[in-house]
Amino acid sequence: MDVPSINPLDEATGARDVFLEIDLRRGYLRRNLRSALREAIQGGRLVAGTRLPSSRRLSADLRVSRGVVADTYDQLAAEGYLAVTERQAPIVSAVAPPVPALTATERPMWPVDFVATTPDVALFPRRAWLRAMERAMRSAPNAAFDYGDHRGRYELRAALGEYLGRVRGVRIDPERIVITQGFTQALDLLCRVLRDRGATTLTFETPSQPNPWTTVAAAGLRLEAAPVDDQGLITDRLAGAVGDAILVGPAHQFPTGSVMAPARRAALVAWAKQRDRLIIEDDYDAEFRYDRLAVGAVQGLDPGRVVHVGTASKTLAPGIRLGWMSLPADLVDEVKAAKSAVDAGSPVLEQLAMAELLKRGDYDRHVARARGVYRRRRDSLVNSIARRLPGLRLDGAAAGLHVLLRLPDAVDDIAVAHAAEARGVRVEALSPMSLVAAPERGLVLGYSRLPAERIDGAVEVLAEILREAGALVRRPQASSS
Secondary structure, rough: OOOOOOOEEEEOEEEEEOOEOOOOOOOOOHHHHHHHHHHHHHEEEOOOOOOOOOOHHOOOOOOHHHHHHHHHHHHHHOOOOOOOOOOOOOEOOOOOOOOOOOOOOOOOOEEEEEEOOOOOHHHOOOHHHHHHHHHHHHHHOOHHHHOOOOOOOOOHHHHHHHHHHHOOOOOOOOOHHEEEEEHHHHHHHHHHHHOOOOOOEEEEEEEOOOOHHHHHHOOEEEEEEEEEEEEEEEEEEEEHHHOOOOEEOOOOOOOOOOOOHHHHHHHHHHHHHHOOOOOEEEOOOOOOOOOOOOOOOOOHHOOEEEEEEEOOOOOOOHHHEEEEEEHHHHHHHHHHHHHHHOOOOOHHHHHHHHHHHHHHOHHHHHHHHHHHHHHHHHHHHHHHHHOOOOOOOOEOOOOOOOEEOOOOOOOOOOHHHHHHOOOOOEEEEOOOOOOOOOOOOOOEEEEEOOOHHHHHHHHHHHHHHHHOOOOOOOOOOOOOO
């Protein structure tokens, strides 16, 4: 590696040296000289108005052919970095100042992390995924790497059709499945299709996860609240609903953790049929039920009126960005066209790897293993809360990745969450998840990322924070006598 200097002439200041690190190996001369000069101009070391050496002089200084330097100057002139006139050495053109580097922002590491919306990514089945990727690479036809069906690879859609029918009771065929990059894209595509059909409003359960509210609003739809209780969506209150579609979580509602009662499931489907409404079923973590088999999807009751949406974000990891929609037949073409307009299709290798996991049973084995881990963590959390947080109600079925700790109405759950954050405890307040004016108070406690042996200590810290907030009665001091 040579480190030559260029001695440009600035007509205002005279000559000065600029040191450039340039690899002068044969085969790299033009590229590396061009990159070195471009970076010096972009970084401000060669300022506007600076006259560079002639091609003859610079080639002699660098001991390269004059053609290498001439070609470099011509290329930089074409890119706008140099101004070149006949029989004159080039002059550096004005460019914008360097952009300040952004500080890297990684997800903060919490000493106590009650995150409720992500799985333990440390459980991701790396070996099984690597094997699946290798098999996909070996067996994929060349056409798989070209632009393809915007619904996604048929291999994955077929594998999902079998899996969803077996595990979730979904009635679907691969032709009506569209692969998405997670739930957010699925909801966005549906909202855009509904809007283009003339829809104005989407009905949401309340409380619910706020992130999708933004997606719906960005698509130009309004939000309408539909309350839930410990039996799920209160279908008796749907009579006055004006939403063109309703988004529900029947198998495990977030954040209440309730499971929709059988009578309400039937009433929801009957309401949608009577009012010609669409049901969007968010089946986000139904594989994780700990006290019994999970209830089947509502989609099985009426495949022509229910969009079943699932993802691998809770079962595998959100970072692989794989989701899917099982659609009524009349929506397929419109959703496919919307998907094409957004990204022209989801990444192929991840789809093929997921198909391999499903076909070979590796996905089922991973889910069963993760279910055992999460069940032990949930049991530890529930037992610890019973001991350390007496008098506070804990809601939620034995399912999923979270429980809901109810707080007295007089307690500011947002302030509690901030106080917890100051002590290194990550927890989410319930009240910001409400779409009504008088929200209930509580804390959403996830257990996916807390090893069972650390849970009691985490609850002990939380108990002290709640005592200070007035949500718990302080324990009497032991007598010194």
